[in-house]
Structures are given as C-alpha cells and as structure tokens.
Amino acid sequence: MTNYQKFLVPIGAVGLTAWAWQISGWMGVFMVFTGGVMWLLLYFTRLMQILKRANNRPIGFVDSAVMLNAKLKPGMSLMHMIAMTRALGQLETEKNTQPEVFSWRDGSQSVVRCTLVSGKLQSWTLDRPFQAEDVDPTTVSAND
The missing domain is CATH 3.30.1450.10 (Beta-lactamase Inhibitory Protein; Chain:B, domain 1)
Incomplete structure (x- = not known):
C-alpha cells in the first residue's frame, strides 16, 4: 500500500476537490482546503508533542x-x-x-x-x- 500512497493521496485530493466544486462551487473547494489544513495542523501538533517528550530523555x-x-x-x-x-x-x-x-x-x-x-x-x-x-x-x- 505504501508504494501506491504516493499516487493515491494526490489523486484522492484532486478528486475530492473536484467533487466539492461540483456540489458547492468555491465554498466546497474552501471546505476541502480547510479540512486539509486542519489535518496538517493536527499532524504537526502530534509530531511536536512526540519530540517534546523525547527531548526530556x-x-x-x-x-x-x-x-x-x-x-x-x-x-x-x-x-x-x-x-x-x-x-x-x-x-x-x-x-x-x-x-x-x-x-x-x-x-x-x-x-x-x-x-x-x-x-x-x-x-x-x-x-x-x-x-x-x-x-x-x-x-x-x-x-x-
């Protein structure tokens, strides 16, 4: 699965954005973008917490x-x-x-x-x- 992840994630993101455009226009595209930014912020927060704990050992x-x-x-x-x-x-x-x-x-x-x-x-x-x-x-x- 990891070999296909490089291709499936961008294709899925483009497909989701196209679907959101058809359903809601620019508002749908902004919602998909907002969801992506939220996911990146959650991932970054988890990464920082892990490294902060590791810093103390x-x-x-x-x-x-x-x-x-x-x-x-x-x-x-x-x-x-x-x-x-x-x-x-x-x-x-x-x-x-x-x-x-x-x-x-x-x-x-x-x-x-x-x-x-x-x-x-x-x-x-x-x-x-x-x-x-x-x-x-x-x-x-x-x-x-």
Missing part, C-alpha cells in the same frame, strides 16, 4: 528493551517508535545512508537494534548481556 535510552522488543512490528514508522520509547534512538550508521540502524538500551544494558529502510521498520534484534545465573551450574569431580 537521554538519546538511545528506554525503560525496558524487552518490552520494546515485544511491541515492535514490521512496517512501523520511526516516529511511531519514538512515540513508544519517548526517546530518540542512537544512530549507529552513517548519517543519511540506507538502511538506517537505531538502537535503544535499558538499565540492564539490553539493547534493541532496529533496521529502518525509508523510515519504516524492516527488522530488529534484542541483545541481552550474558549473566552468570543464566547458566546451569554443573559440577565436575576430579575422578571423572
């Missing part, structure tokens, strides 16, 4: 990397991920290169690395630090 830090890993879905936008984590991700690749890799870590040093192509999530990994209690202790006697 350290870059690349999240409360729980395991919970973030569970909530991620392929195709999520970077803005949706920033809204979920309430923090900007730590960029791990060169600036302005594709694919982009961002990481978020938590207090236990667990790290979620997300690969994004054109701003959409393609894949992610969860790396947890090795802990001694994760391994079952085995005893080996000298007689073996």
Whole structure:
C-alpha cells in the first residue's frame, strides 16, 4: 500500500476537490482546503508533542528493551517508535545512508537494534548481556 500512497493521496485530493466544486462551487473547494489544513495542523501538533517528550530523555535510552522488543512490528514508522520509547534512538550508521540502524538500551544494558529502510521498520534484534545465573551450574569431580 505504501508504494501506491504516493499516487493515491494526490489523486484522492484532486478528486475530492473536484467533487466539492461540483456540489458547492468555491465554498466546497474552501471546505476541502480547510479540512486539509486542519489535518496538517493536527499532524504537526502530534509530531511536536512526540519530540517534546523525547527531548526530556537521554538519546538511545528506554525503560525496558524487552518490552520494546515485544511491541515492535514490521512496517512501523520511526516516529511511531519514538512515540513508544519517548526517546530518540542512537544512530549507529552513517548519517543519511540506507538502511538506517537505531538502537535503544535499558538499565540492564539490553539493547534493541532496529533496521529502518525509508523510515519504516524492516527488522530488529534484542541483545541481552550474558549473566552468570543464566547458566546451569554443573559440577565436575576430579575422578571423572
């Protein structure tokens, strides 16, 4: 659907404007324009709120990397991920290169690395630090 979005949205806007013109003339065109401006203002307000919340947190830090890993879905936008984590991700690749890799870590040093192509999530990994209690202790006697 995203490949067609580049074409369907402008065609839909032109079609809606033409329909509004036929129904109400210039008043209909102004109503469509007003609706578009209202949608843009709502989108911009949401974007500013997300970035304002992210500004108050350290870059690349999240409360729980395991919970973030569970909530991620392929195709999520970077803005949706920033809204979920309430923090900007730590960029791990060169600036302005594709694919982009961002990481978020938590207090236990667990790290979620997300690969994004054109701003959409393609894949992610969860790396947890090795802990001694994760391994079952085995005893080996000298007689073996």
